[in-house]
Amino acid sequence: MSIATRIEAMWWRKDTPPLLLRWASSIYDLINRTNLARRAAGAMSPPLPMISVGNITVGGSGKTPFVIWLCGELIQHGYKPVVLCRGDGGSLKQPKHVLPNDAASEVGDEALLLALRCNAPVIAGRDRVAGARLAASLGNVIVLDDGFQYLQLTRSCDIVLIPAEGIGNGQLLLAGPLRETVDALSRADLVVRTGSEKSLPLSAQREWRWQAEAQAIQALRGAETPATGPCLALAGIARAERFFSAAAKAANIKETMRFADHHRYSATDVARILKPDLPVLTTEKDAVKLLPIWPKDKALSVLPLSGRGEEGLPETIIKTMLSHQKT
Known part of the structure; x- marks a missing residue:
């Protein structure tokens, strides 16, 4: 930490x-x-x-x-x-x-x-x-x-x-x-x-x-169905523990990984994220940065939020x- x-x-x-x-x-x-x-x-x-x-x-x-x-x-x-x-x-x-x-x-x-x-x-x-x-x-x-x-x-x-x-x-x-x-x-x-x-x-x-209420998990890359089995929860946002808590209610979270808010992801970061060999569940804000460099054959899903x-x-x-x- x-x-x-x-x-x-x-x-x-x-x-x-x-x-x-x-x-x-x-x-x-x-x-x-x-x-x-x-x-x-x-x-x-x-x-x-x-x-x-x-x-x-x-x-x-x-x-x-x-x-x-x-x-x-x-x-x-x-x-x-x-x-x-x-x-x-x-x-x-x-x-x-x-x-x-x-x-x-x-x-x-x-x-x-x-x-x-x-x-x-x-x-x-x-x-x-x-x-x-x-x-x-x-x-x-x-x-x-x-x-x-x-x-x-x-x-x-x-x-x-x-x-x-x-x-x-x-x-x-x-x-x-x-x-x-x-x-x-x-x-x-x-x-x-x-x-x-x-x-x-x-x-x-x-x-x-x-x-803000969590909605159904959406698959973005590498899988036809969202990651609802064992997966890694990834967040580069302020107070990431709130996302991890919401993710744990929606999926079987085996590991968590956090980066600083507004972190610019690199190929080295992606390799580290994929090292546990688990499907990845992340935030919408992180997804917009990860998608351009994310391997097409690796599972990446997002947990959307909707306000009420x-x-x-x-x-x-x-x-x-x-x-x-x-x-």
Whole structure:
């Protein structure tokens, strides 16, 4: 287990972090507050109404499946959403309209997955102000992925996702999983708890519920039927243990293997993954990176996720967006 993985595991326990990490956390807090204030001071209005989906924790809150679900709900309500994301894991310098046949190494794994699953245009690029201008001709509402701290753009609805199980040890980076302290939730229009676990409220406002549910395993390569027998569960995502838990309910998991979030897979990685000689079950985000280099005769399956929100949540999001447009 790498040092980074050990530190991440510590974040989600109740143990007091080491003094060095707590000191680093205080420095991070000072720098982060300064940066957020600077971004907010220069905020620009996007050319379309914008719904931001973000979090206050590092990874594992379900942003990508939530954005996919939200786009579906907006389409059902007559809107034409355009997703705007950073393109993490990619090499883009300028905003790009992501196409399903683009390479994850260029546009990023999450951006490519969104392009494959959203039924909506996806723009990826670190300069999301420029990305918003590019999005203007492609739809009538922008869904900003991972946008809570991207204060350079004003928004019509600010949604913050928080895992149902909470915020770990409650410490800021690097001592804990928090990107901002809990009082930052006062900026949010809607707080949504993700997952099926019971949760203790973290804010004074209503906390909505939403969860991503595993669907039937799908075979992608090397097998006509999905890997439901003994297999290896593979994940290169934040908080991979949640995927391993879901995979164990869907298949006979003999081994697990994890990589860092947004890991760029190589031929050497594939050889290591295949060494146990087991069919491989992985996440949708990992699959878009593995397929281009995966042997045609080796079994690779994916465990898709589908979102389900509390009744009234889509309508509340839209109502909030419209109310902000009028002010």
